[in-house]
Amino acid sequence: MIKNERQYRITRAVTKGFETRLRELDVHVAAEEPLLRKAQTDAVTSQLEELSGQLEEYEALTSGEITSWHFSTLDELSDALIRARIASGLSQRDLAGQLGLKEQQIQRYEATDYEAASLARVLEIADTLGLRIEGSASVNKGKRVAEKQFTRMSS
Amino acid sequence: MAAGCTTIYLDGSFITMKRRPGDFDACWDTSGVDLHLLDPVLLDFSNARAAQKSRYGGDFFPAQATELSAGLTFLEFFQIDKDSGDAKGIIAIDLRDILRD
Numbered sequence: 707m708i709k710n711e712r713q714y715r716i717t718r719a720v721t722k723g724f725e726t727r728l729r730e731l732d733v734h735v736a737a738e739e740p741l742l743r744k745a746q747t748d749a750v751t752s753q754l755e756e757l758s759g760q761l762e763e764y765e766a767l768t769s770g771e772i773t774s775w776h777f778s779t780l781d782e783l784s785d786a787l788i789r790a791r792i793a794s795g796l797s798q799r800d801l802a803g804q805l806g807l808k809e810q811q812i813q814r815y816e817a818t819d820y821e822a823a824s825l826a827r828v829l830e831i832a833d834t835l836g837l838r839i840e841g842s843a844s845v846n847k848g849k850r851v852a853e854k855q856f857t858r859m860s861s
Numbered sequence: 862m863a864a865g866c867t868t869i870y871l872d873g874s875f876i877t878m879k880r881r882p883g884d885f886d887a888c889w890d891t892s893g894v895d896l897h898l899l900d901p902v903l904l905d906f907s908n909a910r911a912a913q914k915s916r917y918g919g920d921f922f923p924a925q926a927t928e929l930s931a932g933l934t935f936l937e938f939f940q941i942d943k944d945s946g947d948a949k950g951i952i953a954i955d956l957r958d959i960l961r962d
Contacts, residue, residue, distance in 0.1 A: 716946045720938060727932025741896040742923070745904045749922050749935070752906035817944070 708764040709788055709816055710798060717764075721757045724750050767792040783839075784819040787828070790837040804834055864898035866890060870924060871952040872939040885919035888935045888951075 708714050728750050731743065766772040767789055777786055791801050798816065799809040815823050823831075832839060870888040889903075896904065902912045903921050910920040922935040942949040 712946065713943060716941070716943055719946075720933060720941065720943075723933025724938070725932075727934065730932045741904070742891060745891075745896065745906075745923050748904070748906040752910060753922070753935075753938075756909055 707785060707788060708760050709792065714761070714764050717757055717761055721754065721761065724754050724757070728754070764792065768795070781819070783828070784816075784821075786839070787820060787831055787835070787837065788816050790832070790835040794835055796835070801831070801834070805830065864896070865894045867893065867956055868924075869921075869954050869956065870936060870939060871954060884914065886939065887919055887921045888924040888939055889921055891923045 708717055728747065731747050731750065763772075770793065772789075773793060775786065775789060777783065791798070796804075798812040802809045802812045805812075820828060866889050868890040870890075872886040872888070900916075902916050905912045913920055924934070924936050939951045940948055
């Protein structure tokens with residue numbers, strides 16, 4: 707995921723590099739190794755698709771084209787927070803300033819999928835960003851039934 | 862290894878500061894490799910390498926085998942820090958060492 711302007715520029719540069727490589731593969735790779743050539747071409751094409759997806763998402767967030775998104779597991783909450791920051795036009799430094807934190811702290815949170823942030827911190831950030839989160843939760847019925855059976859067997 | 866691959870290069874979240882790394886990216890040296898002996902999944906890059914992720918937990922990209930005059934190679938790509946644009950390290954694993962043990 708692209709999180710700031712610098713990463714955006716780097717991703718654009720890398721994309722150009724791969725596009726050049728794709729053209730070179732077309733021209734230069736030996737015709738007697740079709741399987742290798744296909745593997746290299748497919749690999750670069752696949753990577754280019756992924757990079758262009760990242761570029762498009764960042765462009766859509768910064769332009770205000772996207773203002774809401776879905777996620778299905780709590781693991782993806784981190785991405786939602788980052789997207790909210792980008793969509794709100796705040797840099798990592800801006801957000802840090804609003805929270806009374808160092809820019810490095812926000813960078814660290816975003817680089818590690820918020821894994822070290824407390825729940826209180828996450829809620830504070832969501833609140834600061836005006837991020838509204840709705841969702842649903844459910845337990846796995848099958849799991850509970852299995853535990854009950856085990857207790858019965860062992861007593 | 863059975864197909865003749867001698868070296869792979871490892872990148873991805875296993876070599877970052879994440880506590881729970883999720884995946885890896887690997888680059889395999891194509892020199893001397895008989896592609897026909899490879900698991901076909903390693904040559905399937907469709908859907909963002911979904912088949913590779915499912916079977917092996919990561920992505921495998923062919924490393925530079927031919928000398929091309931221009932364009933970015935995967936090995937170069939892996940050694941760019943996507944955050945700063947600076948050069949960064951990856952891990953090279955000599956598969957022949959593993960075979961010897």
